[in-house]
Every structure is written in C-alpha cells, then in structure tokens.
Amino acid sequence: METFTDLVLKLIEATRNHEYYRDVECINMIASEGLKSPAVKQMQSLASDLEGRYAEGENDLEGHVKVRYYQGQKYMTQVENYATDLMKGLFKCNWADVRIVSGTHANLATFKGLSLAAKNRKMVVTPLSCGAHISHDYTGLAGNVLGLENINHVYDINEFNIDPDRSADVIRAAKPGIVTFGGSLFLFPHPLKELKEVCNEVGAYVAYDASHVLGLIAGGVFQDPFKEGADIISSSTHKTFPGPQGGVIMGNFDSSRMERAIKKIQFAVFPLSASSTHLGRLPALGIAALEMKLFGAELAKQIVKNAQTAGQYLYENGVKVLCEKKGFTRSHQIAVDIRSFGGGNKVAQALEDANIIINKNLLPYDDQGSKSDPSGLRIGFQDVTRRGFRESDIKHLCDLMLDVIKGKRKPSEVKTDVIALKKEFNTVKYGFQNIEEALSYIKKI
Ligand SMILES: Cc1ncc(COP(=O)(O)O)c(C=O)c1O
Structure with missing residues (x-):
C-alpha cells in the first residue's frame, strides 16, 4: 500500500505532468475550455x-x-x-x-x-x-x-x-x-x-x-x-x-x-x-473582461472564421461535417458525424494518441443511450485561435487530423508533428502578457 508521502509525491508529479502535457504538448480542441492570458x-x-x-x-x-x-x-x-x-x-x-x-x-x-x-x-x-x-x-x-x-x-x-x-x-x-x-x-x-x-x-x-x-x-x-x-x-x-x-x-x-x-x-x-x-x-x-473589450471583436471573428475553414476543409476531404448547406457553423464549434471512420469513441481516442484533444459527442439523431460510443465529434476552435492559428494553420492542423482519422499514419507519428506545431504557437494572443502591459495599454488609450 502506498504511504501518505508517496501519494503526495505522486500528486505533485501528476500535476507537473498534466501542466506540461496539456499546456505544452497537446493541441486543445475541446469546445468548452477557454484559454487564459498570462495577465489573467x-x-x-x-x-x-x-x-x-x-x-x-x-x-x-x-x-x-x-x-x-x-x-x-x-x-x-x-x-x-x-x-x-x-x-x-x-x-x-x-x-x-x-x-x-x-x-x-x-x-x-x-x-x-x-x-x-x-x-x-x-x-x-x-x-x-x-x-x-x-x-x-x-x-x-x-x-x-x-x-x-x-x-x-x-x-x-x-x-x-x-x-x-x-x-x-x-x-x-x-x-x-x-x-x-x-x-x-x-x-x-x-x-x-x-x-x-x-x-x-x-x-x-x-x-x-x-x-x-x-x-x-x-x-x-x-x-x-x-x-x-x-x-x-x-x-x-x-x-x-x-x-x-x-x-x-x-x-x-x-x-x-x-x-x-x-x-x-x-x-x-x-x-x-x-x-x-x-x-x-x-x-x-x-482583466478577462478588459481583454474582451479591447480584443474580443478581432478574436471572436477569427474563431468563427477558423471553425468555418476547418468545416469546409474537412468536408472537402471526405469527413462528414454537419450543416454544410448552412456554412457548417456560426460559432466556435463544428459537429462531425464520424461513423464511417469508426465512430466517436475510436476517433477521439486515436486523436488523443496524436495529442489532439477533442471530445466525442452524441448527435441529435443518435440513440441517446450510447454515450460511450456516439456517432460524433464536437470540435472547438477558441483555444487554437487564441494561440494565433489562422486559416492556413487550421488547414495544416486539419491535415494532421485527417492523417489520423483516415489511418494514413500512426497516431504516434502524427504526435511528433503536433508537438512541433504546438511549439510554434506557444504564446497567447488577443490579450496581455502581464498586468504591467495591461496598465500601460490603458494609460495610452
Ligand atoms: C450550455 C452549458 N451550460 C452550462 C454548462 C456548465 O458550466 P460549468 O462547467 O461552468 O458548470 C456547460 C458546460 O459545458 C454548458 O455547455
């Protein structure tokens, strides 16, 4: 049985591991999670x-x-x-x-x-x-x-x-x-x-x-x-x-x-x-309210543009992104019916193995009891957008996702590219790097 001190050591290690894994090595596309600026x-x-x-x-x-x-x-x-x-x-x-x-x-x-x-x-x-x-x-x-x-x-x-x-x-x-x-x-x-x-x-x-x-x-x-x-x-x-x-x-x-x-x-x-x-x-x-007041319009516009770009690109590449006739989305998310590639559970897991974090999702026409293996994925673009992804970067990210979804490359191989891509986008935009920067910005305006 583990001792109390072993548990504390493991707790600290797991926390450090988590911070590195999700903040440094993974690309986050969970639609319900935000990305705080350094100033926040x-x-x-x-x-x-x-x-x-x-x-x-x-x-x-x-x-x-x-x-x-x-x-x-x-x-x-x-x-x-x-x-x-x-x-x-x-x-x-x-x-x-x-x-x-x-x-x-x-x-x-x-x-x-x-x-x-x-x-x-x-x-x-x-x-x-x-x-x-x-x-x-x-x-x-x-x-x-x-x-x-x-x-x-x-x-x-x-x-x-x-x-x-x-x-x-x-x-x-x-x-x-x-x-x-x-x-x-x-x-x-x-x-x-x-x-x-x-x-x-x-x-x-x-x-x-x-x-x-x-x-x-x-x-x-x-x-x-x-x-x-x-x-x-x-x-x-x-x-x-x-x-x-x-x-x-x-x-x-x-x-x-x-x-x-x-x-x-x-x-x-x-x-x-x-x-x-x-x-x-x-x-x-x-501070987050201030950032949204100053940069929210630009950020929100780009988030929606990135979501629509991904919808179009994945759709053109054979993935059933829903609502094609309506331009896929007007929000930060797209919904994908992924049954022809093995279903939500399998694909979300394969993407996780490539360090792309997405959630599987029930779609309106699913049997609502099948939560563990729904037809869909829900993909969010607010995190990558705040890290500076624009349309061409989104297409590159979609290519990596397509490699995994279509089984063209092993997730472990794609993961190397995902970590490299994440390194290129390691700062948070549309916000302040620290409080002093926020203060001097406010004083200027
Ligand atoms: C529409 C909606 N309302 C409420 C919540 C719950 O929010 P919280 O997780 O902050 O309790 C969620 C969570 O994702 C949500 O999607």
Missing part, C-alpha cells in the same frame, strides 16, 4: 489571500454589495463591485451577479430564482439530445434538483436549430413560466427574437445560457441575447470567454417584473446556493 493568470496568483475569504450577504439591484455578514470586507467589497461593473459594462446591462462559481451554478440560481418569480414551474428547454446542457434537463439539475417540469422546444435536425414555428405552438399550449435558449452543442444562433413575442404573450421569463458563446457575444459575432429579448443571461466565464473558471448571471433591472426576478435570483444565490463565492477569481475576471 497573473491576476489569479495575485489574489491568493482573497481566494480564502468569505463574503456572505446580500446585494442590491445594481449587483453591488449591500450587506455582508463578515468583517474585514473593505477591499473585497470593492473587488466584487468593480468586477460586477466591468461585466455590466462589457455586456451593456445594468445588473450582474459575479458570486457564481460555475455555469451550472448560474443555471441553478437562474432557474430557481425565475421559477420563484414566475407563475408556474414549467420550463421549455431544448432537448438534451439536441445540444442542451444537462443542467437544463429533467434528468439533471432542472428536473432532479429543482423539480421543474420540462417541456421540449421542437428541434429541426436538418437546420440544427430550434424550430421557431412549432416551438411557438408548444409555448402557446404549455404557457410555461420560463423559456430557455442556448446550449452545449451550439452551432447557430437560436431563434430567440422569433420567439420573444410568444414568450411575452404567455408571460414567460426568457433565460439564455451563454456558457459556450459568451466570448463570441462580447466580440459581437453571435446573437446578442439582450437585444433579441432575453431577460436573463446565465453563463460560465471560462469557455469562449477566456476568464477564470466561474460563472455570472446578468440582466436588466428595468421593470417591476424584472425587479421581482432579480431579487428571487439573488435569493437563490445567497442564502440558497452559495456560501464561499470563490472571490479569488474576480480580479482575473475583470
């Missing part, structure tokens, strides 16, 4: 005391600290208020809550709060099989934890999107308290503006889970949920938005209806679902 990481390390503190209490309707139940808060309160205001400024809304520790927590507080404010506990969601996150579903948080009654949007597999007309009929018939949009397998903007009117008609709150696309929204290349009629945005802060792992909820306090919703969501945050709010991430969140 530096800010995280500067906040190590903050990371251990508590700030339980209530916030006001601007999202600012109102009451705290612990002493020693004077700077912590400032940090939380500044991070809140930076997120409000970036997303042009007048209320935000940054006490949220993850996207799932954001959904927990949003769905709980809205269900308390709404007239009933019915929630219309995208089917899990068509890209919703498990937290939206009756088998996950929404049903099993919160006891909400789920009713599905009608999904059009050919369009890879919610069917606006038939979903309008569902909403009209069900008269739910909440209608949600957004998802995990999320290629095209959801028909929020098309369905806003019917949501109003039945008096439903509209919630938009922006976890995957928050950075694209900040960059102005994806639908703007607030402009299209969302009441609340819930989100992770670490996918296309390249901040520290955490979450945020945002909205607009502009009516008694929204006042009621925001107050209920705040109640669902504290005291219902948060005690320590992981304050150490907040300074880094603020």
Whole structure:
C-alpha cells in the first residue's frame, strides 16, 4: 500500500505532468475550455489571500454589495463591485451577479430564482439530445434538483436549430413560466427574437445560457441575447470567454417584473446556493473582461472564421461535417458525424494518441443511450485561435487530423508533428502578457 508521502509525491508529479502535457504538448480542441492570458493568470496568483475569504450577504439591484455578514470586507467589497461593473459594462446591462462559481451554478440560481418569480414551474428547454446542457434537463439539475417540469422546444435536425414555428405552438399550449435558449452543442444562433413575442404573450421569463458563446457575444459575432429579448443571461466565464473558471448571471433591472426576478435570483444565490463565492477569481475576471473589450471583436471573428475553414476543409476531404448547406457553423464549434471512420469513441481516442484533444459527442439523431460510443465529434476552435492559428494553420492542423482519422499514419507519428506545431504557437494572443502591459495599454488609450 502506498504511504501518505508517496501519494503526495505522486500528486505533485501528476500535476507537473498534466501542466506540461496539456499546456505544452497537446493541441486543445475541446469546445468548452477557454484559454487564459498570462495577465489573467497573473491576476489569479495575485489574489491568493482573497481566494480564502468569505463574503456572505446580500446585494442590491445594481449587483453591488449591500450587506455582508463578515468583517474585514473593505477591499473585497470593492473587488466584487468593480468586477460586477466591468461585466455590466462589457455586456451593456445594468445588473450582474459575479458570486457564481460555475455555469451550472448560474443555471441553478437562474432557474430557481425565475421559477420563484414566475407563475408556474414549467420550463421549455431544448432537448438534451439536441445540444442542451444537462443542467437544463429533467434528468439533471432542472428536473432532479429543482423539480421543474420540462417541456421540449421542437428541434429541426436538418437546420440544427430550434424550430421557431412549432416551438411557438408548444409555448402557446404549455404557457410555461420560463423559456430557455442556448446550449452545449451550439452551432447557430437560436431563434430567440422569433420567439420573444410568444414568450411575452404567455408571460414567460426568457433565460439564455451563454456558457459556450459568451466570448463570441462580447466580440459581437453571435446573437446578442439582450437585444433579441432575453431577460436573463446565465453563463460560465471560462469557455469562449477566456476568464477564470466561474460563472455570472446578468440582466436588466428595468421593470417591476424584472425587479421581482432579480431579487428571487439573488435569493437563490445567497442564502440558497452559495456560501464561499470563490472571490479569488474576480480580479482575473475583470482583466478577462478588459481583454474582451479591447480584443474580443478581432478574436471572436477569427474563431468563427477558423471553425468555418476547418468545416469546409474537412468536408472537402471526405469527413462528414454537419450543416454544410448552412456554412457548417456560426460559432466556435463544428459537429462531425464520424461513423464511417469508426465512430466517436475510436476517433477521439486515436486523436488523443496524436495529442489532439477533442471530445466525442452524441448527435441529435443518435440513440441517446450510447454515450460511450456516439456517432460524433464536437470540435472547438477558441483555444487554437487564441494561440494565433489562422486559416492556413487550421488547414495544416486539419491535415494532421485527417492523417489520423483516415489511418494514413500512426497516431504516434502524427504526435511528433503536433508537438512541433504546438511549439510554434506557444504564446497567447488577443490579450496581455502581464498586468504591467495591461496598465500601460490603458494609460495610452
Ligand atoms: C450550455 C452549458 N451550460 C452550462 C454548462 C456548465 O458550466 P460549468 O462547467 O461552468 O458548470 C456547460 C458546460 O459545458 C454548458 O455547455
């Protein structure tokens, strides 16, 4: 049996190995993972005391600290208020809550709060099989934890999107308290503006889970949920938005209806679902917001361009990338049906053996029980884009992937090329290398 000290030594070694393997030697194409800049990481390390503190209490309707139940808060309160205001400024809304520790927590507080404010506990969601996150579903948080009654949007597999007309009929018939949009397998903007009117008609709150696309929204290349009629945005802060792992909820306090919703969501945050709010991430969140304000448009545009380039290139080279007629994607991800090359499990493993990290994914038409061997792959381009990949680099990366997918070369041979390619892209662009650089940039503008 291993001794306690053996375990500690192994723990340290595994951590070092992981950092080297995934940060230096692998190319990351997991669509749900972001890439922080050195300045964001530096800010995280500067906040190590903050990371251990508590700030339980209530916030006001601007999202600012109102009451705290612990002493020693004077700077912590400032940090939380500044991070809140930076997120409000970036997303042009007048209320935000940054006490949220993850996207799932954001959904927990949003769905709980809205269900308390709404007239009933019915929630219309995208089917899990068509890209919703498990937290939206009756088998996950929404049903099993919160006891909400789920009713599905009608999904059009050919369009890879919610069917606006038939979903309008569902909403009209069900008269739910909440209608949600957004998802995990999320290629095209959801028909929020098309369905806003019917949501109003039945008096439903509209919630938009922006976890995957928050950075694209900040960059102005994806639908703007607030402009299209969302009441609340819930989100992770670490996918296309390249901040520290955490979450945020945002909205607009502009009516008694929204006042009621925001107050209920705040109640669902504290005291219902948060005690320590992981304050150490907040300074880094603020720096990520600054980077997205300055460089987000350019970054987001290139992410989508790279995803579309890969879609076209893989398709032309015999891989069934979905939604060819629609230009493959308008987000950071593409979806691939990889059955003719052995299925999601086999191909994702072969790519991992070549140090290209991708996730296998159920496609809407799969038997939803076959999670261990789905038909598909979901491929994300936010990490490689932030490392500086442009269209020609993406094609080169696709060639390496094609070698593995088609079995032209052994993954172990391709791995050597992947490590070499990664070495060429070992800096993070569209952001700051350190806090001093951020400060001098701000002073100049
Ligand atoms: C749409 C969506 N919402 C919520 C989450 C959960 O976010 P987190 O992992 O931050 O809890 C995810 C995770 O990938 C997601 O895809």
